[in-house]
Amino acid sequence: MRLSFRGPFARWPRASDAVLAVVLFAGALSLEDGPNDSLVMRDLTTVPFWVTLALAIAGCALYFRRQAPLQTLATVLVCSLLLLLSDGFDVGFIMVAALYSVGRYVIDARLALAGLAASMGALVVDGLTPRMSWGETTIGFAFVFVIWYIGRRVRLRSEQAAQRRRQRDDELRRIVAEERTHIARELHDVVAHQVSMMTVQAGAAQAVAAVDPDGAREAMAAVEQAGRQTLEELRHLLGVLRPEPTANGVGPQPGLADVPRLIEQVGNAGLDVTIVDELREPLPTRVQLSAYRIVQEALTNVLKHGGPGTRAEVSLREDGADVVIDVTDTGASVASPRTPGHGLIGMRERATLLGGTLEAGPRPEGGFRVVARLPRDGMTA
Structure with a gap:
């Protein structure tokens, strides 16, 4: 600070x-x-x-x-x-x-x-x-100009500092707005996928209702469960503006089940990553999506800043009503300094939208650490 x-x-x-x-x-x-x-x-x-x-x-x-x-x-x-x-x-x-x-x-x-x-x-x-005397007057001219110039330089420096602060604030607001838009688009796609699944299951239930009542009831129970989850996602979307829709895939967004594949991808890129997954119960889709994106961005930052020989560990665990995502790395001695940018701001915004928190910073023993705490129910902040 x-x-x-x-x-x-x-x-x-x-x-x-x-x-x-x-x-x-x-x-x-x-x-x-x-x-x-x-x-x-x-x-x-x-x-x-x-x-x-x-x-x-x-x-x-x-x-x-x-x-x-x-x-x-x-x-x-x-x-x-x-x-x-x-x-x-x-x-x-x-x-x-x-x-x-x-x-x-x-x-x-x-x-x-x-x-x-x-x-x-x-x-x-x-x-x-x-x-x-005129000699003293000439010295007075120089003295008067220096005093005036000092005041002018102080003013110019304060104006430049204020302008830099405004630019930083504008950039931060722009990054947050872009991240909110991106999150809203992803959540929209999650809801669209769930509604599509409900439609398919409801159609299947109608088709077999006459010959297989038990199968129809199971299909309708699945529709009810998907509907409840979709309503939760819709509540989460309230207050988040979304621009005109763009062409996106219709498949489901990634979740915690895709983290091992993500680790395999960064491993192929040369990063040694281990994972400790202690989560026992499934999480809502929006929590899984944000958790996956936080892990993805944290590992991307390790690849970008860690340097050769860096190792990382991903820990997923429960702490009361919260899910804790902990990504640490060893940080090689040649690592470049990490300054707050789009990645850290985006991760913190994702956590905040779910009512959680995110802390990131260097470790005393070297390397970097990102710790996110997300409520299991993923309530909107």
Whole structure:
């Protein structure tokens, strides 16, 4: 899990801005240039009231630097120009914070550049006074641009990060939608197969009803059993949208009885797989289908990422009212890193649709493990 540090300006923005405004106002009011470029405390009794008021207005404007950065900068610039009439007073780092906020929070790049130009214009006016040389003004130009540029870069990085998050969320929603559609199509085919079997059995019962009543009753009992199972499948389909039907086979979908054949197929592809099947009672068709697909996808991932010499084990067991599917592999040292993709998302979606859970991740001793817990009745989540 990746952790990111969030400072006070991100955790408590309003309180932090208030503290920043007070601190910078106090600094601009009480500090002045001393000998050898040092800062010394100013005698506050000598500060004119109108200077204190101008600095207070500039400091208070910082509280609104996120919501109205351009207006904040304009207020600070006006106060800065007024303080040119004073004896050595200036807005100090209040200007720096206001200019950074313009680069950071103004959406329109042209307006942000206008704020930078206004700040440089104020420097030009300051350079016309005896209090600042043109050399200091030139250094001020560079400093002002760097502060503005830092704020702009921070904004661009946050926008790019937000865009990447939106793209990841959109991709995740697309994968989930595709998987739901695929699952709905498979369940539709299961129901279609069951209804076809019911039709055949009902026709057989009608054909022999007159000459073989016992055989007709057995056929109708099979129809009843298939009908109940089909109703369960139909309930499971509720809420899952399915697009226009496409050409599919009419045969039954795979189930747990097909897992040995699947293991034989991956064995022919070079993967050493063993299976431990401790299931004693048959499961509903939709549970078998999802279980088979989870095993299939997990073994496909082992083939894709495991590397030469990897061994896998498939365990099918019961745990109370749940069926547990456990697929582990040894994972060779040359195995490529596994990142969440369509496969893991699809397996987790299958488990969730049945009201179950799925956990997947690396093993401490090496390799990878996928554990799915599916309710035996396969109730919809």
